[in-house]
Amino acid sequence: MLVFIGKxxxxxxxxxxxxxxxxxxxxxxxxxxxxxxxIATLASSNEVVDQNTAAQLRERFGLDQPMLIQYLKxxxxxxxxxxxxxxxxxxxxxxxxxxxxxxLTLVLALATLVATWAIALPIGVYSAVKKYSIGDxxxxxxxxxxxxxxxxxxxxxxxxxAAVEFGQDVGGLFSSEFETxxxxxxxxxxxxxxxxxxxxxxxxxxxxxxxxxxxxxxxDELPKPYVTTARAxxxxxxxxxxxxxxxxxxxxxxxxxxxxxxxxISGSVVVAIVLNxxxxxxxxxxxLMAQDMYLxxxxxxxxxxxxxxxxxxxxxxxxxxDPRIRLE
Amino acid sequence: MRDETVxxxxxxxxxxxxxxxxxxxxxxxxxxxxxxGGEAPALAGLVKDGKLPPLAERLPKKPMVVTPYEKVxxxxxxxxxxxxxxxxxxxILRMVGNQSLVRWxxxxxxVLPNLAERWDVNxxxxxxxxxxxxxxxxxxxxxxTADDVVFAIEDCVKNTDLYSAAPAQLSVxxxxxxxxxxxxxxxxxxxxxxxxLYLENLATPLGQHPTLFPKHYxxxxxxxxxxxxxxxxxxxxxxxxxxxxxxxCGDIEIPSRWGNPDKPTLDPWVVKEPYTGGxxxxxxxxxxxxxxxxxxxxxxxxxxxxxxxxxxxxxxLMLNVISGKIDIQERHISVLANKPTLSQNxxxxxxxxxxxxxxxxxxxQIYFNITHKDPAMRKMFAxxxxxxxxxxxxxxxxxxxxxxxxxxxxxxxxxRPEHPWYNExxxxxxxxxxxxxxxxxxxxxxxxxxxxxxxxxxxDGQKVFFAIDVIPTLYPDLVDALxxxxxxxxxxxxxxxxxxxxxxxxxxxxxxxxxxxxVWPGPGGLDPMLDPRDFFAFHPQGSRxxxxxxxxxxxxxxxxxEPPESQKKRMKLFDEARSTADLEKRxxxxxxxxxxxxxxxxxxxxxxxxxxxxIIRNNLHNVPEKQPDSWSWPNxxxxxxxxxxFTS
Numbered sequence: 001m002l003v004f005i006g007k008x009x010x011x012x013x014x015x016x017x018x019x020x021x022x023x024x025x026x027x028x029x030x031x032x033x034x035x036x037x038x039i040a041t042l043a044s045s046n047e048v049v050d051q052n053t054a055a056q057l058r059e060r061f062g063l064d065q066p067m068l069i070q071y072l073k074x075x076x077x078x079x080x081x082x083x084x085x086x087x088x089x090x091x092x093x094x095x096x097x098x099x100x101x102x103x104l105t106l107v108l109a110l111a112t113l114v115a116t117w118a119i120a121l122p123i124g125v126y127s128a129v130k131k132y133s134i135g136d137x138x139x140x141x142x143x144x145x146x147x148x149x150x151x152x153x154x155x156x157x158x159x160x161x162a163a164v165e166f167g168q169d170v171g172g173l174f175s176s177e178f179e180t181x182x183x184x185x186x187x188x189x190x191x192x193x194x195x196x197x198x199x200x201x202x203x204x205x206x207x208x209x210x211x212x213x214x215x216x217x218x219x220d221e222l223p224k225p226y227v228t229t230a231r232a233x234x235x236x237x238x239x240x241x242x243x244x245x246x247x248x249x250x251x252x253x254x255x256x257x258x259x260x261x262x263x264x265i266s267g268s269v270v271v272a273i274v275l276n277x278x279x280x281x282x283x284x285x286x287x288l289m290a291q292d293m294y295l296x297x298x299x300x301x302x303x304x305x306x307x308x309x310x311x312x313x314x315x316x317x318x319x320x321x322d323p324r325i326r327l328e
Numbered sequence: 329m330r331d332e333t334v335x336x337x338x339x340x341x342x343x344x345x346x347x348x349x350x351x352x353x354x355x356x357x358x359x360x361x362x363x364x365g366g367e368a369p370a371l372a373g374l375v376k377d378g379k380l381p382p383l384a385e386r387l388p389k390k391p392m393v394v395t396p397y398e399k400v401x402x403x404x405x406x407x408x409x410x411x412x413x414x415x416x417x418x419x420i421l422r423m424v425g426n427q428s429l430v431r432w433x434x435x436x437x438x439v440l441p442n443l444a445e446r447w448d449v450n451x452x453x454x455x456x457x458x459x460x461x462x463x464x465x466x467x468x469x470x471x472x473t474a475d476d477v478v479f480a481i482e483d484c485v486k487n488t489d490l491y492s493a494a495p496a497q498l499s500v501x502x503x504x505x506x507x508x509x510x511x512x513x514x515x516x517x518x519x520x521x522x523x524x525l526y527l528e529n530l531a532t533p534l535g536q537h538p539t540l541f542p543k544h545y546x547x548x549x550x551x552x553x554x555x556x557x558x559x560x561x562x563x564x565x566x567x568x569x570x571x572x573x574x575x576x577c578g579d580i581e582i583p584s585r586w587g588n589p590d591k592p593t594l595d596p597w598v599v600k601e602p603y604t605g606g607x608x609x610x611x612x613x614x615x616x617x618x619x620x621x622x623x624x625x626x627x628x629x630x631x632x633x634x635x636x637x638x639x640x641x642x643x644x645l646m647l648n649v650i651s652g653k654i655d656i657q658e659r660h661i662s663v664l665a666n667k668p669t670l671s672q673n674x675x676x677x678x679x680x681x682x683x684x685x686x687x688x689x690x691x692x693q694i695y696f697n698i699t700h701k702d703p704a705m706r707k708m709f710a711x712x713x714x715x716x717x718x719x720x721x722x723x724x725x726x727x728x729x730x731x732x733x734x735x736x737x738x739x740x741x742x743x744r745p746e747h748p749w750y751n752e753x754x755x756x757x758x759x760x761x762x763x764x765x766x767x768x769x770x771x772x773x774x775x776x777x778x779x780x781x782x783x784x785x786x787x788d789g790q791k792v793f794f795a796i797d798v799i800p801t802l803y804p805d806l807v808d809a810l811x812x813x814x815x816x817x818x819x820x821x822x823x824x825x826x827x828x829x830x831x832x833x834x835x836x837x838x839x840x841x842x843x844x845x846x847v848w849p850g851p852g853g854l855d856p857m858l859d860p861r862d863f864f865a866f867h868p869q870g871s872r873x874x875x876x877x878x879x880x881x882x883x884x885x886x887x888x889x890e891p892p893e894s895q896k897k898r899m900k901l902f903d904e905a906r907s908t909a910d911l912e913k914r915x916x917x918x919x920x921x922x923x924x925x926x927x928x929x930x931x932x933x934x935x936x937x938x939x940x941x942x943i944i945r946n947n948l949h950n951v952p953e954k955q956p957d958s959w960s961w962p963n964x965x966x967x968x969x970x971x972x973x974f975t976s
Contacts, residue, residue, distance in 0.1 A: 036836060040831040040835050053579075055492075056491060056493070086567065089414055091574055091582060091587070092575065093565045097605040100606065159644070163647055164676070172608055273640040273641045274643070276608070276644055283414075
């Protein structure tokens with residue numbers, strides 16, 4: 001097991017290099033560079049950049065150099081000093097911008113994961129065991145609805161109802177008095193009182209598909225001989241379910257842990273923007289649109305690193321949970 | 329008391345001509361600190377506790393008096409406004425950062441004293457002497473003097489490590505201005521050549537450099553004053569001292585200007601919660617040393633704090649507006665499509681609408697690329713009669729009725745009808761809808777043959793076809809307008825593609841001279857001197873009908889492509905106008921430019937720019953309900969938000 005983990009960790013290093021290079025190239029692929037977008041953004045309010053300034057910006061940010069040089073400089077500073085460079089847009093070190101956002105993103109991801117599982121697991125098991133019952137049909141209908149409604153639309157509707165009909169403070173993850181406050185118990189509670197809305201919205205669609213997966217897996221397992229054997233030996237129905245078929249049916253849940261973070265970031269961009277969430281997604285999108293490449297590159301690099309770590313975790317968990325999987 | 333804020337009815341002519349006389353007047357409009365009135369309760373409390381000097385010591389001896397728009401206000405409240413995700417730093421600038429040496433009046437016709445209480449201009453407008461308000465202070469209490477102005481220009485703006493070339497405003501004939509200190513409150517700006525527009529430029533946001541950098545604070549980031557600056561920069565995580573300087577002291581229009589609460593400013597409000605990457609809001613709090621008072625001698629601003637909420641999405645900003653969570657907003661929401669929603673919810677949100685008078689001239693200027701790389705296309709677009717025919721082939725009234733709800737009139741280019749330099753021919757020629765005549769003109773020009781589908785063929789046998797670039801995310805109305813134009817032109821046998829593209833690509837195509845045609849709102853309606861890009865090839869990013877010519881102009885003939893005589897004549901005339909102090913003579917020169925431009929007919933316009941709008945909460949007062957909408961008049965700043973106030 002340890003050897004396996006060690007090997008996997010070593011493989012991550014070249015993977016990360018390859019990913020970072022690809023990310024860097026992709027960010028640069030669209031026409032123009034940061035300065036073009038900067039000028040274009042200001043022009044959108046009919047604001048004018050001093051013409052001398054525009055030329056200087058390019059020179060100052062090193063945008064007049066070849067891409068490979070820009071990349072090597074960037075990666076060298078990360079490897080040697082942990083320095084992710086400067087965000088063009090904010091004139092601020094990138095590292096100062098990303099950590100809190102990434103932390104909040106992880107919190108949101110975990111909360112969504114827990115909520116999704118808490119809803120999907122019992123319902124999935126229930127609809128498998130009580131196949132074609134009224135409850136099964138009811139849940140199935142609801143899950144299809146959940147799958148069909150785009151989450152940004154759900155977000156807009158819920159926000160409109162909350163803001164206009166109930167005068168609630170919507171958007172963001174904190175009340176205004178806590179936005180810039182240091183972390184405290186009160187701020188945590190404030191976060192909890194706000195996070196349910198995005199969690200519900202994000203959980204709705206993924207719950208729907210997971211219920212289907214769970215139901216199908218359970219249906220596969222239930223008629224198998226080992227279940228019949230266990231039942232014949234007098235095991236209670238609940239213990240039987242939890243001990244064998246459920247563990248196997250859990251396999252797709254655990255093996256997708258790694259995708260959760262990239263999915264949440266890419267899948268929730270629109271929701272996060274609509275709800276004004278201070279997570280990584282809006283900042284990443286903005287950085288990509290502005291071609292603020294060090295900021296965008298750092299985000300993508302981190303997300304990829306977390307995905308690699310996530311897939312390692314799911315492999316380890318799978319080995320623990322699924323009795324069929326052996327590492328040797 | 330002289331009415332400084334609302335000097336209605338002053339004609340532009342009287343204004344721009346009579347600077348000196350006006351400057352003398354401004355002295356009369358000041359009260360002495362001895363009979364000053366009140367200050368905000370919060371500040372009075374601080375004074376009582378000994379944490380802040382008394383008001384009389386914080387204000388200049390003769391503070392600048394602002395006549396409130398409606399009435400003298402009361403202190404208190406937090407003004408809420410919205411910003412968008414990022415790169416919206418100018419949203420803050422427009423609200424609080426307008427404290428230049430001079431400022432605009434409400435009508436956008438006259439330059440008024442601000443931090444300079446008066447000024448002298450020499451005969452050929454190459455020397456400007458500014459007399460600063462005595463005893464004005466930075467927000468940390470340090471006096472603002474001539475040294476700060478000299479420092480800002482000589483040590484910062486002219487420092488080649490910070491600015492490899494001085495900002496365009498401050499250089500004439502390729503040379504940067506020289507600023508010298510006469511005494512503590514007098515500075516002299518000397519240009520290498522006449523620069524008659526300098527006062528007007530100084531009143532625009534890009535003119536803020538002289539009052540941007542406090543010497544006592546920003547000098548610590550320059551090697552000249554602090555030999556250890558390189559180490560300090562490294563300690564702070566910056567890669568070089570210029571980067572360190574910019575992060576700490578900012579510049580006119582970069583986000584980091586609002587990212588450092590330590591930097592002293594001359595603005596009515598100072599940064600409390602900074603605008604940094606990932607910020608979800610920006611909070612500005614009152615400047616206890618602000619140097620303006622109202623007519624009763626009360627120190628401004630009235631409003632305690634400004635809270636800029638940052639919305640990633642315009643729709644959520646709209647939601648905040650209609651649920652009454654924004655006090656004044658026009659930025660981002662002022663597109664015509666939002667007007668019905670905002671009108672319907674006026675009662676719910678407890679607000680009313682404010683009118684914006686566009687300073688732009690043309691709602692949708694079509695720039696055919698006269699300098700096209702493809703010779704056949706170039707020949708077609710460079711043919712004046714082709715452009716005239718295309719103009720005649722557009723049914724403008726239909727576009728106005730359908731896209732602009734009837735709120736406009738057919739228009740080509742040039743100053744708006746209310747401007748004294750309005751040129752009837754330039755503005756209205758070829759705006760009738762006459763497809764028959766258009767067809768005949770195209771036949772005449774050699775595009776008479778048609779293919780099986782009825783589309784015209786060029787002499788080389790290719791179909792007459794071109795694409796017009798437009799940015800849908802930026803100007804959705806222009807896409808609608810162009811779709812109608814496409815239908816109109818199909819009637820006269822011309823095939824056009826509405827090419828919707830992303831904005832960076834739009835700019836790149838323009839920069840590379842790779843476009844057939846592009847559209848943009850045409851500026852110069854109320855400020856023809858500040859942005860004449862439609863009148864001749866003036867702007868290397870904006871004069872999209874001949875980018876290489878404008879590159880030739882701005883690089884003094886070193887780069888780009890040499891333009892034809894009529895362009896060169898206009899360039900010369902504009903240089904002449906720019907150095908003519910006398911407004912009468914300047915107008916005469918500009919009129920020649922409009923006459924030539926009308927004759928050449930380089931751009932094709934659709935209709936006069938349509939006014940925007942904004943919202944004001946009903947309990948917010950002293951807000952002018954009609955304001956120019958311009959970057960040069962960075963609304964609402966020149967309407968002086970420091971004298972806005974709330975009733976509960």
